[in-house]
Amino acid sequence: MLGVTKAAGIATAWDRYKAQQPQCGFGSTGLCCRICLQGPCRIDPFGNGPQYGVCGADRDTIVARHLVRMMAAGTAAHSEHGRHIALALLHVGEHKLHDYAVHDDEKLHAVAARLGVATEGREQSDIIHELAEVTLGDYQNQDYDKPCHWISSSLPAPRLKKLSDLGLLPHNIDAMVAQSMSRTHMGCDAEPENLILGGLRVALADLNGEMLATELSDVLFGTPKPVASVANLGVLKRNAVNVAVNGHNPLLSEIICNVAADLHDEAVAAGAPEGINIVGVCCTGNELMMRHGVPLATNYLSQELPIATGALEAMIVDVQCVMPSLPRIAACFHTKIITTDNQNKITGATHIEFEEERASEIARQILRVAIDNFKRRDPKRIDIPDEKQEAIVGFSTEGIVAALATVDAADPLKPMVDNIVSGAIQGVVLFAGCNNAKIQQDHNYLTMAKSLAKRNVLVVATGCASGAFAKGGMMTSAATDQYCGEGLRGVLTAIGEAAGLGGPLPPVLHMGACVDNSRAVALVTALANKLGVDISDLPVVASAPEAMSEKAMAIGTWSVAIGLPTHLGTVPPVVGSDVVTGLITDAAKAQLGGYFIVEPDPEKAADSLFDAIQERRAGLGL
Template sequence: MKGPVYERPRTIENKEEVSIDPTVRQLLEKAEAEGIETAWHRLLAQQPQCGFGLLGICCRNCLMGPCRIDPFGYGPQRGVCGATADTIVARNFIRMIAGGAAAHIDHGREIALVLYEVATGKNKYYKIADEKKLIAIAQRLGVPTEGRDIMEIAKDVAEIALRDFGKQDDEVPAFVKAYATKRRLELWKKLGVLPRAYDREVTEVMHRTHMGVDADPLNLLLGGIKLAIADGWGGSMVATEFSDVLFGTPKPIKSVVNLGVLKEDYVNIIVHGHIPLLSAKVVEAARDPELVKLAQDLGAKGINVVGMCCTGIEVLQRLGVPMAGNMLQQELAIVTGAVEATVVDVQCIMPALANVARCYHTKLITTIPIAKIPGSVYIEFTPEKADEVAREIVRIAVENFPNRAKERVMIPKEKMELWAGFSVEALLEHLGGTLDPFLEAVKRGDIRGVVGIVGCNNPKVKHDYSHVTITKELIKNDVLVVGTGCWATAAGKAGLLIPEKAAEMAGPGLRKVYEELKLPPVIHMGSCVDNSRILVLLGAVADALGVDINQLPVVGSAPEAYSEKAVSIGTYFLAAGVDVHIGVIPPIYGSDVVTNILTKEAEKYGLGRLIIETDPHAAAKIMLDIIDEKRKKLGI
């Protein structure tokens, strides 16, 4: 077995400040004792980070640079081309949106292609799991359904979706028109930010940020908003809706979360990434009697598949698969010494996993042509060979079990029950098929407002602390919290996704709502592309009340954001008219103009404002004030 690739990492002195999760602290101790480097150690080694980059005033978009602007006014105030700090910051910001939106749009395309192949009989490995959801989508899109074969309907729906990715006309994409509210569409038309084709908007942002094109900060930011709309109501919406069609629309389901879900006497396989095409098939293959018997013949009791990040959530919310953890736990899962294979697809996968895996017996298995990692085992996954590839992956993991060094195994005991699977459809069914009980609770003040908490982990902030602290502060003050992604996993580990336990921590209004409607104070709505579910819910509530979304007592929050996807998600909520809190300093403070547009002036355009606050208690207070202000304006 090979030793660490890098020199011994520096010791993190106060691990209490790293995470509120005891599994993280325990495994950091083990990692340091065994000379294993993690994201926290690499962050420490990066200090001090580049001040120009932190402010967003470093430009490397051409070979005349890199250029930087002196924030104190003593050095260069323009790049070689003449770009000011305002231009550079705006360009950098919308390029982040482009990176995040491209990830979601590509995700949506993959799911849409598989739906088309299923509908046309080219793929027999997947099926239409939810015909009712497919018909509902078809009706939104104006596709005839009466008396038609379900595969014909699926083909029409998939063709409409696929056309929206790359069409060449200026018509608004069908999904955007079908899912956005009429009031938002009218506003976006007025602002000139209605998207065309999803891929075209990514291309346009990259074009307009090239040297010699757009230099106007406001115009640049509006271009970013147009792209974010194509993500939220386009790529992400397609990914969520079609995943429901292929794998089933989530319904409330009970499972378990945290690294304690790993089992010492089982073959442990972690599925990590974002696209359920692979993870669902790995779960299916791991239940194959032949492979289970092979595991038993090799000394294991069975095969245990657990999830990491959003692909884990995809199989959690539909199949009840346990969650091992969120983004910053991916390396530590391998450090337990009990993982036979970490199987990854795309997004949020640290290249360092290969280095950690080499220090143990773990196989890091990469599967997607655009996501290879040196040092991994590459097994290409294609939907056309889904079952065959999934079985091969599980077999490799099973045959690796005898290589486990039992003396190096340390699985934390911590794990917590949670409830997930609250799709919009499940919530409506829970409420009796109508939003009326929810709206009545809002009007009488039992539900003071709603906050959607989404997003990542970031080693710059205490792991899970802001997610959990803000959630507790809000529900204590009768604010219903919904959310997705790594926040949801953090909330689950903290016991906030056990409805009765959350109700005990909630204010009197939310407790009443839970007692009367059995509506949990904290609701897990899915993976990060499933933020589109929140958009659908916001639109339905706004239409039911006869108002625009920006009038609702609603706020968004990304307390521990790290990724470009989080920037795109935050921006499409701003486009919806929702004020959005971020708990990590974004790279915009190098421009007063850009900061002012995003944090103040956006409101006058009918958009949401960006709220930057690193202290979770202060952030919760700001969100409560916004909710109260919105309620006052609505007269409730």
């Protein structure tokens, strides 16, 4: 597709990245401060020029402050998404929303029990109303010593104690974001240790926001179960009205899927014999793929390319990771970019405001724009690549436990624990995070996963990592035979066959969108509880080898806070301060068990993560 854009003289993210070279050394190392109007102030990294900003802030303060602000922004993003879902649930409980309902009553009861919401003999609407209120309390509680409900009812007891002792358990998501902004204002917190502690606390608020967003989405839309799907640009169809949904929040995309079938005849009448073809991009794509098997067109970095096929009638976007370039690219083709959130508009896009109260009506209106646009296609410009990869997806924690239960119904986690103990599974790695134009798209994911699977490490993935593995053929039974070491292959084959998949489980288990990193936390928590240890004792590691967004900084930080060795393949803007670098690596390891490993080379990174797994195994006497 880059050949197509190049021939048409259209600049994509890769061209814009090239045009940005060389990128600023002060910014890259975190030594540029723009926090007040006396700046920007820059610290000379080599010690020859200025060492203090106008206010007197030194390199450590400047680096720490900006890092905390990144974490706060990431937390705000996930938590707004979570608030949106919690409010929708509240309104379903108040009978105000008619296009939404509880789709997983079992999950509702499980979650309610965990959060102390009574269920016995109560109407479903009362249960969800109270559950939503308890959840919204995590945005409202003013008692600093009373931690948020979701996190405090989820993590293993030893981890909660450690975080509580260190004063890191968040009490209120919004307050944590506000406090992060306030303490990093000019002339406030200047001590790097204290700033990083604040960063850890806000990042744990991000985890709380992710947990509630994921679990309440499952209540409303169903908990994912293994399902077959397809990925890559070949999922677009020449004979259909192609509609991509891009962004994050399932409140919109679920309804789009629901009403698409109703408009089938209208699409056929418009000249598209195959009706409407909904495809996903980025995390909205992951949400739909996990729950319904909807095909995934692509992940973050190549989100402009579906437009260049000349066969995309509309791209519907909501929030986060949506490139502002989309309308400019779309203007070279017939594609309409439709924004739907009043806080996320893009110049050049068509804005159709989404409201939950009129969800189906608005979804129909949006799809009719796409249907109407079909006639503007230029058949001569249609160029859909023949790339299409099958993928088995839908491995929520419940999905994984259900697959394991086919081996041991009475004690589903036992087969996993036994195989970790025997060494058939050496450990587990969670691949999370983004794509980043600094890295050949998906390359680090595929290189690292193949290297670790060969060494019998089970791989789970979320967000754009999942997209990379789905496109890259790592979510099939065949991939298990091709890439896994003997021990892991044996386990995945036994479980896959017992679960009736007709072959091994794939070597990479798709756990969902970025927000669904909380599913991985649920899985490691279950393992830690089963073994009676803390998360920091488990042979489990995390990696964001192509990290890009502020959300990824928040996720990486809570991953460290819950005790996981956490790899970053892109260098965060901290290397200008040895103090801050030391805090998030060595000091974190000593205090929390988790720590950052920064390593751009994917082969070396895989070795480091494997070593970290071995260190943990040795600690457990394995």
